[in-house]
Amino acid sequence: MAAAAAEVSNKGVTLKRHVVGFPTEDDMELVTATVRLTVPPGSAAVMVKNLYLSCDPYMRSRMTRHEEPSYVPDFVPGEVLTAFGVSKVLESGHSGYKAGDLVWGIIGCEEYTLVTNPESLFKISHPEFPLSYYTGVLGMPGLTAYAGFFDVAKPKKGEYVFVSAASGAVGQLVGQLAKITGCYVVGSAGSDEKVNLLKTKFGFDDAFNYKKEKDLNAALKRCFPEGIDIYFENVGGAMLDAVLLNMRLHGRVSMCGLISQYNLEQPEGVRNLFCIVTKRIRVEGFMVTEYFGTYSKFEEEMAGYLKEGKITYVEDVAEGIENVPAALIGIFYGRNIGKQLVAVAQE
Amino acid sequence: MAAAAAEVSNKGVTLKRHVVGFPTEDDMELVTATVRLTVPPGSAAVMVKNLYLSCDPYMRSRMTRHEEPSYVPDFVPGEVLTAFGVSKVLESGHSGYKAGDLVWGIIGCEEYTLVTNPESLFKISHPEFPLSYYTGVLGMPGLTAYAGFFDVAKPKKGEYVFVSAASGAVGQLVGQLAKITGCYVVGSAGSDEKVNLLKTKFGFDDAFNYKKEKDLNAALKRCFPEGIDIYFENVGGAMLDAVLLNMRLHGRVSMCGLISQYNLEQPEGVRNLFCIVTKRIRVEGFMVTEYFGTYSKFEEEMAGYLKEGKITYVEDVAEGIENVPAALIGIFYGRNIGKQLVAVAQE
Known part of the structure; x- marks a missing residue:
């Protein structure tokens, strides 16, 4: 001893x-x-x-x-x-x-x-x-994706889902969980390499490099001619403003994080909030810590998806x-x- | 004929x-x-x-x-x-x-x-x-107040409720419905006469004239030292930004309208949206038209409140x-x- x-x-x-x-x-x-x-x-x-x-x-x-x-x-x-x-x-x-x-x-x-x-x-x-x-995938970010998508966004089969920071720890999982649910999924990321990963590795239906888009509103209109039912929000700022313009009636914004704002001394202002009224949107924030009590159930389900090859990381x-x-x-x-x-x- | x-x-x-x-x-x-x-x-x-x-x-x-x-x-x-x-x-x-x-x-x-x-x-x-x-009170604004407060904000007895444009058609009713529910209610309005009306006629627990407040955040902190559970949002802009700083965990923003923004060529930016994540706030818009099917039930309940003197208009x-x-x-x-x-x- x-x-x-x-x-x-x-x-x-x-x-x-x-x-x-x-x-x-x-x-x-x-x-x-x-x-x-x-x-x-x-x-x-x-x-x-x-x-x-x-x-x-x-x-x-x-x-x-x-x-x-x-x-x-x-x-x-x-x-x-x-x-x-x-x-x-x-x-x-x-x-x-x-x-x-x-x-x-x-x-x-x-x-x-x-x-x-x-x-x-x-x-x-x-x-x-x-x-x-x-x-x-089996830890905090995995549970974040799982809870924020299923419990907060409450997806239904066939809905249109947009994920920002989509190749990140959480985003890549949200996209794959959305595909498992039978949704149409588009992701945004900050490089062509990441966009390629979304489309080839994670099975997103479409993806775009936001740094190459002059007009985020136009990019979203191109990817979602029918509009967005669920936005899994990881970035905030200009992307959120553009998304609000493209949400469908009764859309949901699951607000996980706003990484584009974290290093700014003052956050950017978001202007299109009146869309929340006219489209009856629900914007809801969440913290994974409140879901830690459900971790075991999540771990088993995600382990199953990994074993079945339905989720890759x-x-x-x-x-x-x-x-x-x-x-x-x-x-x-x-x-x-x-x-x-x-x-x-x-x- | x-x-x-x-x-x-x-x-x-x-x-x-x-x-x-x-x-x-x-x-x-x-x-x-x-x-x-x-x-x-x-x-x-x-x-x-x-x-x-x-x-x-x-x-x-x-x-x-x-x-x-x-x-x-x-x-x-x-x-x-x-x-x-x-x-x-x-x-x-x-x-x-x-x-x-x-x-x-x-x-x-x-x-x-x-x-x-x-x-x-x-x-x-x-x-x-x-x-x-x-x-x-018995028409569209009444149903707006009723649905936006009860169905969207889902109040509980004892909660802290803030109403903007509180002496208006909808606001005065939300405040009184909140009192009926057993909430603590504060309203904002744009003149001392309206503020007086809120406190003396509509039974708000407190009220302030937003035009006389240099710092809306400070005004809300003064009125809600424990924070706000429910914000019934009629105005938007700077008031919403200040409210977000003062919301409590799991607070709800029932977004009815944003009248401060309607005459602006470009809406003001709202900066404090990260509070939605950290406080797990639900911000939800609604339109009264979706509640028209429930009108008869509402009319009977509101007529009852009027007859009992629980609501004044x-x-x-x-x-x-x-x-x-x-x-x-x-x-x-x-x-x-x-x-x-x-x-x-x-x-």
Whole structure:
């Protein structure tokens, strides 16, 4: 036991300062601490070895200093960032976990984390899949896509579905879930390579590169001559304005995120809100955390789709904890192709 | 019968030209036509004498020329305007109506109208109330308030409700329905006189004059230290932006209209939409026309509230068909105190 408590090196990534505007790699810092790979006596904490870290858009909000408490706590300069990730339990003071368990949940952006609220972790039931999937299709982004599409948008077979940021972690899944449901699905993305992926890999009926469209309204009219029943909203701003003009009666906007706005000091104004009245549109926001209680059911259903080949998943994997800053920054520039994550260690 | 078919004078109001920006009285014209007060042989039309005409915000949209069909047809320059109103049947070619019936529905802004689609009319079941109430509390605005509050906003006892344009035809009713439901209700209006009316006549818990508030966000924080559960949206623009900052988790915005925007060539941009995600807000538009099938049930319930003294109603009545232009323009400047209508004739 004494040997197990020897200190080891623990590299991690901290925030150097709160961020205004676009974050840069220099806003973060790679630091090396030491840690004893053990749980303090009497503690119900769990010591984990981190295998994969997830880079998600909501993390941008945490890099800002908010005057009033935000929906997620601000990161504290000098402290290691936290993120969703996949880990292996090394030692557990909690009766629900034992050494060797594979889990996902909120961990530190570091090599080893002492998780002091292990109730927040989820056990991994399907280790036959790549474990990295638990940062995506089988983890938080997967549940986000599933809940935001089925529970919020309430799709019906034959409806017209538009997904923005469609090749991202959530978007690629929403499109495929829409196809499974029998919808007509179009996605937008920020490069021809991503557009090609949507059409060839994810089975979208159509897709366009929004950066090449002079007129988003015209692009949507071209793709949806009959209009849009469901908009799965990941970006906000000008795209939302154009979508509102093209919604059908009783359309639904499932508002997942507004990534185009996160680095702006002031959000863009959206002007076409009167369409919400005239077309009786429902715009509804949601947070995946409210669906965590349904995770097991989701995990089984999504595992089934993966096994049946009905869902495919594309990841963009950076290697090494030192690449967290670049990987995280990259998602705000759309550099990633598919779900961005960082591989920290082998199991 | 030959005598009944004699021509009589029929004064009405036409649109002279489509309107850009704020309409003026000069955009409309009082014209005098002649009409035979009879129904053409074999026709299922109904000839009515118009008693009251309703001035409603949605009419502004009809004064604009739209490139693509709007949610309500554009008015045609040179033709008599149409509006909701209360009428008495003079002669009927339709088996559902007979001379002497009192009805409300879409009629011409004129003294007599041949209604060619009488199925669109509603019979008046409670002539013991002032008939003008059928342009308001017992008519389209009443059903708008009822449906938009109960069916769209789905209020619960104890919730915090904010109503904009709160002394108007719809707003004053939403506030009183909210009180009946056991909610805490605050309204905004554009003059101290209206604010006083909200607090003394309609039983709002609090109210403020938005024109006197430098900071709408601060005004809402003062009135709703715990935040807003339901926003009944009649105005849009800066007020909506401020409301979004003050909504509570799982709040609902029942979007009835955006009158602050109707005379702008380009609508204002609303910036705080990310609150919809973080607070999981539902923003939902609706149109009263979709609730017309439930009118009878509504009429009975509202008549009951009026008889019990649980609902009171304030009208702003202009006299004479020639005052339709001024009355209609007035609502866009907030000149009316309570429901604006025009008394055209005695029964």
